[in-house]
Amino acid sequence: MHGMRGLSVFISDIRNCQNKEQERQRIDKELGNVRNRFKNEKGLSPYEKKKYVWKMLYIYMLGYDVDFGHMEAVSLISAPKYPEKQVGYIVTSCLLNENHDFLRLAINTVRNDIIGRNETFQCLALTMVGNIGGREFAESLAPDVQKLLLSSSCRPLVRKKAALCLLRLYRKNPDVVNVDGWADRMAQLLDERDLGVLTSSMSLLVALVSNNHEAYWSCLPKCVKTLERLARNQDIPQEYTYYGIPSPWLQVKTMRALQYFPTIEDPYTRRTLFEVLQRILMGTDVVKNVNKNNASHAVLFEALALVMHLDAEKEMMSQCVALLGKFIAVREPNIRYLGLENMTRMLMVTDAQEIIKRHQAQIITSLKDPDISIRRRALDLLYGMCDVTNAKDIVEELLQYLSSADFTMREELSLKAAILSEKFAPDLSWYVDVILQLIDKAGDFISDDIWFRVVQFVTNNDDLQPYAAAKVKEYLEKPAVHETMVKVSAYILGEYSHLLARRPGCSPKEIFGILHEKLPTVSTTTIPILLSAYAKILMHTQPPDQELQSQIWAIFNKYESCIDAEIQQRAVEYFALCQKGAALMDILAEMPKFPERKSSLIKRAEYSEADTAEQSAIKLRAQQQPSNALVVTDQPPANGATSPVPVGPLSLAMVPSMITTEDHTSTGQALSQQNGSLTKVDPQHPSADLLGDLLGPLAIEGPPGATVQSEHNAVSRLEGGPDAVDGSAIVPVEEQRNTVQPIGNIAERFHALCLKDSGVLYEDPYIQIGIKAEWRAHHGRLVLFLGNKNTAPLVSVQALMLPPAHLKMELSLVPDTIPPRAQVQCPLEVVNLRPSRDVAVLDFSYKFGTNMVNVKLRLPAVLNKFLQPIPVPAEEFFPQWRSLSGPPLKLQEVV
Numbered sequence: 001m002h003g004m005r006g007l008s009v010f011i012s013d014i015r016n017c018q019n020k021e022q023e024r025q026r027i028d029k030e031l032g033n034v035r036n037r038f039k040n041e042k043g044l045s046p047y048e049k050k051k052y053v054w055k056m057l058y059i060y061m062l063g064y065d066v067d068f069g070h071m072e073a074v075s076l077i078s079a080p081k082y083p084e085k086q087v088g089y090i091v092t093s094c095l096l097n098e099n100h101d102f103l104r105l106a107i108n109t110v111r112n113d114i115i116g117r118n119e120t121f122q123c124l125a126l127t128m129v130g131n132i133g134g135r136e137f138a139e140s141l142a143p144d145v146q147k148l149l150l151s152s153s154c155r156p157l158v159r160k161k162a163a164l165c166l167l168r169l170y171r172k173n174p175d176v177v178n179v180d181g182w183a184d185r186m187a188q189l190l191d192e193r194d195l196g197v198l199t200s201s202m203s204l205l206v207a208l209v210s211n212n213h214e215a216y217w218s219c220l221p222k223c224v225k226t227l228e229r230l231a232r233n234q235d236i237p238q239e240y241t242y243y244g245i246p247s248p249w250l251q252v253k254t255m256r257a258l259q260y261f262p263t264i265e266d267p268y269t270r271r272t273l274f275e276v277l278q279r280i281l282m283g284t285d286v287v288k289n290v291n292k293n294n295a296s297h298a299v300l301f302e303a304l305a306l307v308m309h310l311d312a313e314k315e316m317m318s319q320c321v322a323l324l325g326k327f328i329a330v331r332e333p334n335i336r337y338l339g340l341e342n343m344t345r346m347l348m349v350t351d352a353q354e355i356i357k358r359h360q361a362q363i364i365t366s367l368k369d370p371d372i373s374i375r376r377r378a379l380d381l382l383y384g385m386c387d388v389t390n391a392k393d394i395v396e397e398l399l400q401y402l403s404s405a406d407f408t409m410r411e412e413l414s415l416k417a418a419i420l421s422e423k424f425a426p427d428l429s430w431y432v433d434v435i436l437q438l439i440d441k442a443g444d445f446i447s448d449d450i451w452f453r454v455v456q457f458v459t460n461n462d463d464l465q466p467y468a469a470a471k472v473k474e475y476l477e478k479p480a481v482h483e484t485m486v487k488v489s490a491y492i493l494g495e496y497s498h499l500l501a502r503r504p505g506c507s508p509k510e511i512f513g514i515l516h517e518k519l520p521t522v523s524t525t526t527i528p529i530l531l532s533a534y535a536k537i538l539m540h541t542q543p544p545d546q547e548l549q550s551q552i553w554a555i556f557n558k559y560e561s562c563i564d565a566e567i568q569q570r571a572v573e574y575f576a577l578c579q580k581g582a583a584l585m586d587i588l589a590e591m592p593k594f595p596e597r598k599s600s601l602i603k604r605a606e607y608s609e610a611d612t613a614e615q616s617a618i619k620l621r622a623q624q625q626p627s628n629a630l631v632v633t634d635q636p637p638a639n640g641a642t643s644p645v646p647v648g649p650l651s652l653a654m655v656p657s658m659i660t661t662e663d664h665t666s667t668g669q670a671l672s673q674q675n676g677s678l679t680k681v682d683p684q685h686p687s688a689d690l691l692g693d694l695l696g697p698l699a700i701e702g703p704p705g706a707t708v709q710s711e712h713n714a715v716s717r718l719e720g721g722p723d724a725v726d727g728s729a730i731v732p733v734e735e736q737r738n739t740v741q742p743i744g745n746i747a748e749r750f751h752a753l754c755l756k757d758s759g760v761l762y763e764d765p766y767i768q769i770g771i772k773a774e775w776r777a778h779h780g781r782l783v784l785f786l787g788n789k790n791t792a793p794l795v796s797v798q799a800l801m802l803p804p805a806h807l808k809m810e811l812s813l814v815p816d817t818i819p820p821r822a823q824v825q826c827p828l829e830v831v832n833l834r835p836s837r838d839v840a841v842l843d844f845s846y847k848f849g850t851n852m853v854n855v856k857l858r859l860p861a862v863l864n865k866f867l868q869p870i871p872v873p874a875e876e877f878f879p880q881w882r883s884l885s886g887p888p889l890k891l892q893e894v895v
Contacts, residue, residue, distance in 0.1 A: 004050075004051050004054065006051055006055075007051055007054050007055060007058075010030055010055055010058070011058065013026055014026060014027070014058075014062070023062075027059055027062070027064055030055060030059070031059065031066075034052045034055060034056065034069065035068055035069075037052060038052065038068070038069055038072055046079060046081070046084050049072060049076065049084075050076065050083065050084050050087045052069070052072070053069065053072060053073050053076060053087055053088075053091050054087060054091075056069045056073070056091065056095070057090070057091045057094060057095070060094065060095060061094075066095065070095060070096060070100070070102050071102060071105075073087075073088055073091040073092050073095060073096075074088065074092055074096075074102045074103070074105055074106050075088070076088025076091070077089060077092060077106050077109050077110065078106075078109045082120060082121075085113075085121065085124060086124060089124045089125070089127065089128045092106065092128060093127070093128045093131045093132060096132070097132070097134075098132050098133060098134030098135070098136075098137070098172075099134065103132070103134060103136065103137075104136065107136065107137070107140050107141070110125045110128065110129060110137075110141065111140065111141055111144060113125040114126065114129075114141060114144050114145065114148060115144055115148075119154070119155060119157070119158050122148070122154075122158050122161075123157065123158060123161055126145070126148075126158070126161040126162055126164075126165045127161060127165075129141055129145070129165050129168075129169070130161070130164055130165035130167075130168045130169075131168075133168040133169055133171075133172045133173075134172075135172070135173050135176060137169065138169040138172065138173040138176040138177055139173075139176050141169075142166065142169050142176065142177045142178070143178075145162050145165050145166045145169065146162075146166060148162040149162040149163050149166060149189070149201075150185060150188070150189075156194040156196055156197050157196075159197050159200075160196045160197050160199075160200045161200075163189075163197065163200035163201050163203070163204050164200050164203070164204075166204060167200075167203055167204045167207055170204070170207055170208070171207055174211060179208060182208065182215075183215050183216050183217075183218050183219065184218065186201070186204070186205055186208065186216060186219050187218045187219050187222050189201040189204075190202075190205070190219060190222035190223065190226060191222065193235070195236070195237065195240045195247055195250060196240075198226065198250060199247065199249055199250045199253065202223075202226075202250060202253040202254055202257060203253055205219060205223075205257050206253060206256055206257045206260070209257055209260040209261070210260055213260045213261050213262075217261070219257075220258070220261055220264065220269065221266070221269050223254050223257055223258055224258070224269050224272055224273045224276070226250070226254050227251065227254045227255065227258075227273070227276050228272060228275075228276050230246045230247055230250060230251050230254070231246075231251075231276045231279050231280060232279075233246045242291075242295050243289060243291055243292035243295055244292065245292065245295045245296055245299065248295040248296070248298055248299050251299045251302070252298055252299060252302045255299075255302045255303060255305070255306045256302060258273070258306055258309075259305060259306055259309045263310070264310065270310075273310075274312065274316065277303050277306065277307055277312075277316070278316070278319075280299060280300060280303040281300070281303060281304075281307075281316075281319055281320065281323060284296050284297065284299070284300040284323075286327075286330050286332065286335065293332070293335070297335060297338065300323075301338055301342055304320050304323075304324070304342050304346075305342070305345070307320055308320075308345060308346055308348070308349050308352075311349065311350065314351055317346075317349060317351065317352050317355065318355050320346065321343065321346065321352060321355040321356055321358075321359070324339045324342055324343045324346070324359075325339075325343075325358070325359040325362060326339075327339030328340055328343070328359070328362055328363065328366060329362055333369075333371045333374060336366065336369070336371075336374055337371070337373055337374050337377055340363070340366060340374065340377035340378055340380075340381050341377055343356055343359075343363075343381055344377065344380050344381045344384055347381075347384040347385060353385055353387070356381075356385050357385060357389075357390060360382075360385070360390065360393070360394075363378055363381050363382055363385075364378070364382070364394075364397050366378035367379065367382075367397070367401050368401070368404075372406060372408065372409070375405075375406075375409065376409065376412075379398075379409070379412070379413060379416065382394050382397070382398070383416045383419075383420065386420050386424060387424060388424045388426070391420055391421070391423075391424030391425070391426070392426065392430070394420065395417055395420050395421050395434055398413060398416070398417040398420075399417065399434065399437050399438070399441065401413070402414065402417070402438070402441045402442050403441055403810075403829065404812075404827060407445075407774065407776045407779070407781065410442045410444075410445040411445040411447075413442075413445075414438050414442050414445050414446055414447075414450065415447070415450070415601065417434065417438060418434075418435060418438060418446075418450045418453070418601055419599070419601050421434040421435065422453065422599060422601065423599075428457065428461055428463070428464045428467075429464070429467050431454075431457065432454060432457075432458070432464065432467065432468050432471060433471070435450060435451070435453070435454040436454075436471060436472065436475060436485070436488075438450065439451065439482060439484050439485045439488065440475060440481075440482065440485060443482025443483065443484045443485060444482070444776070444777055444778070444779050446484050449600050449601055450601065451484055451487060451488040452600075453599075453600070453601060454468075454488060455488060455491055455492065456594045458492055458496070459495070459591055459593060459594060460593045460594055465492075465495075465496040465499055466496065466499045466500060468492050468496070469492050469493055469496040469497055469499060469500050470500055470503070470506075472485070472488060472489035472492050472493060473489070473493065473497075473500070473506065473511070473514065475489060476489050476493075476514050476515065476518065477514060479805075479808075480808035480831060480833055481518060482831075483521070483522050483523065483526055486515075486518045486521075486522055486526055486529075486530070487526050487529050489515070490515055490526070490529045490530050490532070490533040491529055491532075491533065493511055493515060493533055493537070494529075494532055494533030494534075494535075494536035494537060495536060495590060495591060497511045497536075497537060497540070498540035501540075508537050508538075508540065508541040508545065508548060509545060509547070509548050511537060512534065512537050512548060512551070512552070515530060515533055515534070515537075516530075516534075516551075516555075518530075520834075521833055521834050524564045524566075524567060527559070527564075527567050528566050528567055528570050531555070531556070531559065531567070531570045531571060531574060532570065532574075534552045534555060534556075534574070535552075535574040535577065535578070535588055536588055537552075538552050538578060538584075539584050539585060539588045549578075552578075553575060553578065555571075556571045556572075556574055556575035556578070557571075557575065558571075559571035560572050560575065563880070563883065740764055740765065740766070740851055740853050741764065742762060742763065742764050742855075743763045743764055743765070744760075744763060746762060746857070749761055749762065750857070750858050750860060753771060753860035754860045754862050754864065754865075757772065757773045757774065757775070758770070758771065758772040758773070759771065761784075761857055761859075761860075762844075762855060762857050764853070765789070765790075766788070766789060766790055766794060766846070766848045766851075766853070767786065767787065767788060767789060767794060767818075767846060767848075768785075768786075768787040768789060769784060769785070769786055769787075769844065769857070770784070770785035770787065771783070771784060771785070771859075771860070772785070773860070773861075773865070775865045775866065777866070777868060778831060778832040778833075778866050779829075779830070779831055779832075780829075780830035780831075780832070780861055780865060780866070781827065781828070781829060781830070782827070782828040782830060782859070782861070783825050783826070783827050783828070784799070784811075784825070784826040784827075784828060784842075785823055785824075785825055786814075786818055786823065786824050786825075786826065787818075787822075787823040788818040788819065788820055788821060788822050788823070789821075790820060790821075790848070791820045791821065792820055792848070792849070793817050793818060793819050793820055794817065794818040794846045794847070794848055795816065795817050795846070795847050795848075796816065796845070796846060796847040796852070797814060797815060797816055797817065797818055797845075797846045798814065798816075798843075798844070798845050798846070799811060799814040799826065799842060799843070799844050800842075800843040800844075801828075801840065801841075801842060801843075802840065802841040802842070802843055802856075803840045804836060804838035804839065804840060805836075805838070806832060806833050806834045806835070806836035806838060807830060807831070807832060807833070807836075807838075807840055807861060808830070808831040808833060809828065809829065809830050809831075809840060809861075810828070810829040811826060811827075811828045812826050812827045812828070813826075814826050818846075830861050832861075832863075832866045835863060836863070837863065839858045839859065839861070839862060840858070840859045840861050841856050841857065841858060841859065842856065842857045842858075842859050843856050844856070844857060
C-alpha cells in the first residue's frame with residue numbers, strides 16, 4: 001500500500017471526520033467513485049484497480065457493507081505479478097465466504113498457484129484456502145494440498161501452511177477429504193525434524209485421531225518419541241524455545257493426541273511415556289515470570305489430563321494430587337483455578353477421591369476466595385468429593401458459607417447442599433435440620449423442589465414426623481421467618497401437629513396462633529397452604545374447641561370473597577366441609593405415603609448447564625451409593641401445596657387483611673435518632689394503604705428494648721431546641737460537649753444513598769464511613785467501609801444495629817481497633833419482612849485520643865430498595881383494576 005497517494009488521502013479523510021454522519025457521507029462518496037471507475041474497467045490500470053480494491057477492504061473493515069467489486073477482487077488473483085496477486089488473495093479472503101459464487105471462478109487459478117513452482121504464490125493460495133475452507137475447495141484442491149504436504153522438495157514454510165490448510169478442509173468437510181491410508185504418511189510426518197512442520201502435522205493428527213483413532217496406532221510410538229525429545233530438550237532450535245521451555249505448543253498438542261488412544265499396550269512405550277510425564281510433573285514450579293508460568297502450566301495440566309486418562313499407578317496419582325494441592329494454595333488466582341478444576345476432574349479416577357480428601361481443609365478455604373470463579377470451582381470440588389464419611393463436615397461448611405455467599409451463588413449452593421444432605425444423611429433428623437437451616441438462611445434461593453422433598457421424607461417416615469413438627473414449630477416462633485419456611489411449617493404442622501398435643505405449648509390453639517401470626521406477611525401462594533393447615537388442625541382438635549372453631553370459621557368466611565380463585569375456593573370448600581361433622585375426619589385424612597422415585601433434585605442438577613469439571617462431579621454423585629437413611633421420592637405434596645404462580649401487585653392488594661383492631665393498638669413509644677435529629681415515633685404495623693407507605697414521610701424506629709426512663713433522659717438532654725440537634729448527628733457522651741463535627745451535610749448524604757447503592761454515609765476529621773450495597777427482591781447485602789483517616793489508631797470501636805420490626809439485620813463482627821490509615825469492611829445482611837416506612841439506625845462510636853464520639857446514622861435500607869418491577873399485560877391489568885371497589889379509581893387535577 002506504500003506509495004498509493006489516493007488511498008492515504010482517503011484514510012486521512014476518514015480519520016479527520018468529526019462524527020459518524022460525516023464519515024458516512026465520505027464513504028458514500030468514495031463508494032460512488034469506485035463504482036463508477038469499475039464500470040469502465042477497460043480504462044483501469046493494474047495499479048488503479050489495486051488501489052480501489054484496497055479502499056473497498058478498508059471500508060469493509062470499518063463495518064460498512066460492500067456489495068460490489070467482488071469480481072474485480074477475484075480477477076486480481078490471476079494477475080502475474082505479486083503485488084496485484086497479494087491484494088486479490090487478501091481481499092477475497094476477507095470479503096467472500098465459502099458459499100460465494102465468484103469463488104468458483106478462482107478455483108483453477110488457485111490450483112495452478114498451489115501446484116506451481118513459485119513458493120510465494122503457493123503460500124498465498126494455501127492461506128486463502130485455509131481461511132475460507134469451502135466444500136468446493138475441498139473437492140478440487142485437497143489432493144494437491146496433500147501432495148504438497150508430503151513433498152520433500154518443498155520448503156518447510158510451504159509444508160507447514162499445507163498442513164494447516166488440509167486441517168481446515170478436513171474439519172469443515174471430513175466426508176470429502178480422503179484420508180484413507182494416511183496412517184503411514186502421518187507416521188512419516190511425525191519423523192520430521194523441523195518443529196514448525198511437526199507442530200502443524202500434530203494439529204492435523206489430533207483432528208484425525210479424534211474421528212478414528214483405530215487407524216493411527218502406528219503414530220502412537222512416534223508421539224511418545226516426540227514428547228521424549230521435547231522433555232529432554234534434545235535438538236530443539238532456540239527459536240522454538242519459549243522462556244526455557246522447549247516448544248510448549250507442540251508438547252500440549254502431542255499429549256492431546258495421546259489422550260484419544262484408549263490405552264498403551266506396549267510396555268516399553270508405556271514406561272517411556274510415564275518417565276516423561278514424571279519429568280514434567282517434577283520439573284514444574286511456580287515462578288515470578290508470568291509468561292513462563294503460563295507456558296509451563298499449560299504443559300503440566302495437559303500432562304495431568306494424560307495421567308488421568310491412562311489411569312496411572314496410585315503413586316503417580318498421589319503425586320498429581322499433591323501437586324494440585326500445592327497449586328490451590330498459591331497466590332496466583334489462575335493457577336488456583338486450574339488446580340481446583342483439574343482436581344475436580346480427577347474425582348473420576350479410581351482411588352483418587354481418598355487422596356483428594358487430604359486437601360479438604362484447603363479446598364474449604366477456597367470457598368472464601370475473592371474471585372467468584374474460584375469459589376465456584378471449590379464448590380464443585382466439594383460437591384464431587386463428598387461421601388458418607390465426610391458429608392456432615394462438608395454440608396456444615398456449606399451452611400456456614402451460605403450466610404456470606406454472593407447472591408449469584410446462593411441458589412447453586414443451596415441446591416448442592418440439599419442434594420448432598422439427601423444422598424449421604426447419616427440419619428433422618430440430621431437431614432431435616434439441614435434443609436430447615438437452608439430455608440432459614442437462604443429462603444429466597446430455595447426452590448420448591450427442596451421443600452417438597454423434605455415434606456415427602458417426613459410423610460414417608462412415621463418416626464420422623466414428631467421431630468419434624470417440633471422443629472418447624474421452633475423456627476416459626478422466631479420473629480423473622482421466610483415465607484418458604486412458613487409453607488413447609490404449615491404443611492407439616494397441619495398434618496402432624498396432633499402428635500405434639502401432649503407437649504407444653506403445643507395445643508391445637510397454640511399451634512394455630514403461631515401459624516396465624518404469619519398470615520399477614522405471606523403472599524397469595526402461601527395462604528392456601530395455611531388454610532389447609534387450619535382445616536387439619538380443626539379436624540384433629542378432640543374434643544372440639546368452640547373458640548378455636550369460631551376463629552378458623554371467621555377466617556374462612558373472610559376469604560370467601562377473595563379475588564384469588566385458589567384462596568376463595570379453598571375457603572368456601574373448607575368452611576362447607578367443617579359443617580360435615582364426623583365426615584370431616586375421612587375427607588381430611590392424613591396424606592398417604594409417596595411412591596419411591598429418582599431424586600428430582602439430582603435430575604435438575606444433571607439437566608442444568610455445566611462445564612466439564614461440573615459434569616465430572618455430577619456424574620460421580622450419580623454413581624455413588626446414597627445413605628440408607630432416606631427414602632427417595634419426587635412428587636410434590638398435594639394437600640395444601642400449590643405450584644408457584646406469578647404474583648401481581650393487584651393480587652397482593654386484594655388479600656383481605658386479618659389484622660384485628662387489637663393488633664393496631666400501639667404498644668408503647670420508641671425513641672430513635674435520625675441523622676441530625678431525635679424524634680419520637682409510634683411503632684405501627686404496616687398500613688393497608690401501600691401507596692401511603694410509599695409516599696409518606698420516613699420515620700425511624702429505635703431500639704426495641706428502650707425503656708421509658710431512658711426515653712425521658714434522652715429527651716431532657718435535647719430540650720435546647722431543634723437547632724441544637726439538627727446541627728450534628730453526634731450524641732454527647734457523659735453530658736460533655738462534643739467538639740468533633742461531621743464533614744458535610746449528613747442528611748444530604750443519607751438522601752443521596754437512598755437513590756444510589758454506594759457512597760459516603762458519614763465523615764468527620766477522624767473517620768469516614770462508606771457504604772456499598774446490592775439488592776435482590778427483599779434481600780439486601782451491604783458492606784460498611786470504616787476508614788481511619790489518621791496516623792493513630794481508633795480504639796473502642798463499636799457498631800450496634802437498631803433495626804425496626806420489619807427488618808431482619810445481621811452485622812458481622814466489628815473490630816475493636818482500626819489501625820492507622822487502614823480500612824475495615826463489615827458485611828451487613830438485611831431481610832425485609834413487610835412494607836414499612838421505618839428506617840434502621842446504626843449506633844456507631846469510637847475513641848480517638850481523649851475524644852469519645854458517638855453517632856447514630858440512618859441506614860439507606862429504605863422501602864424503594866426492595867421494590868422490583870412486575871410487568872402486567874393490559875389484558876390482565878384492566879379486568880383486575882375494574883373489579884376494585886371503594887374510593888374513585890381515577891383522580892384528575894388541572895394545574
